[in-house]
Amino acid sequence: MVVMFILNLTVFSHVQHLVSQQRLSDEFRAQLAAGTAPVSEGDFNDVLLADGVPVGILEIPSIGMYEVIVEGTSSAETATGIGHQRDTVLPGQSGVTKLAGRAAAYGGPFSGISSLSPGDTITVRTGQGLQQFEVLGLRYAGDPTPPNPVPGESRMILMTARGAPYIPTGVAYVDARLVSETQDAGARQTTPITLPPEAKPLATDTTTVWALVFALQFLLVIEVAAVWAFRRFGAQRTWIVFLPVLLLAGFLVADQTTRLLPNLL
Known part of the structure; x- marks a missing residue:
């Protein structure tokens, strides 16, 4: 069991992630082509999005990252792709977006974001088009945070584990600001108060x-x-x-x- 656990964490989880990303990419591109990609917490028919459905495609050229974003940030969702925290707006919309990604297991898509420098470009493809962001900087717990965005401004925060691979010691944050046109924010049903505990950074999920x-x-x-x-x-x-x-x-x-x-x- 110990051997299988180590193999699953370091090998099989990456294969699972790759398969999930291919499926999610096909699904989201089909939605983009049909004009039904979500632009709020509800789908095209205003039904609350299920956890794990695709909501965008994140690309960071400087670290060679291309990843599908899914709704939700619990362990099950971040195993398949970059998780979008439900109580925040979608990338490019007016307000602050929070995206959570793994640093080592399940593809480790955010393993390289600590190397990002101010001015690096991040793009996100959503149902509202291509959103372009510029990195402001990297910070850790206790570091000064950027000032709150002014009305009509869009910010994005990337979150991942800090420390040695598979041994997290905290959370690393990368702040970015939108440099393209700001999009209208869709309705959000989840608030910081109603956000499940397992959806917060470095949280564990015991629901399964x-x-x-x-x-x-x-x-x-x-x-x-x-x-x-x-x-x-x-x-x-x-x-x-x-x-x-x-x-x-x-x-x-x-x-x-x-x-x-x-x-x-």
């Missing part, structure tokens, strides 16, 4: 613990069956039949355990 319990039960049943088969049919037949199933069960447990880690890891 039930899935970990079922995965552990599945692993236990397979182990018991393997012991019985070993005594009944011998080692060779048991290994041939049960090794793939045990690996699958171990992967399921490792995957659910990884999802309990901080959302910026």
Whole structure:
């Protein structure tokens, strides 16, 4: 289980992220072509967006990053792409946008944002067109924050884990300001008060613990069956039949355990 956990965190999670990004990119580009890409917290039919749906495409040329943005910032959402914090406006709209991304696991899309310099360009493709931002600077907890935006101004804050890979010690923030035309802000139903605790930076999500319990039960049943088969049919037949199933069960447990880690890891 320990080996599977390490492999899942350092190898398999990146594969999962790559597959998710391809699917999300295809879905969002289809919405752009049809003119149905979301511009608020509701979809084209004013139905509240589900967690994990695509809302934009983020590109930072200076660090070679191209990533689909999804709605929500809990561990499940940041495993698939850059997460948009629900209580903030979409990129390019009047106000402040907050985007959360992982620094190491699941593709580590924000692993390089600490190297960004003032003046670097960030672009975001949304349902309202191409939004262009300019980096203001990097800061950590306790550092002075930029002044609040004036009415009609658009800002963006990128957030990721600070510290050695897979060992977060805090949160790093990159501030950017919109240099293209500001877009109208869509209606937001989520507020800072109603934002779930698991959606905050470096938060853990325990809402899927039930899935970990079922995965552990599945692993236990397979182990018991393997012991019985070993005594009944011998080692060779048991290994041939049960090794793939045990690996699958171990992967399921490792995957659910990884999802309990901080959302910026």
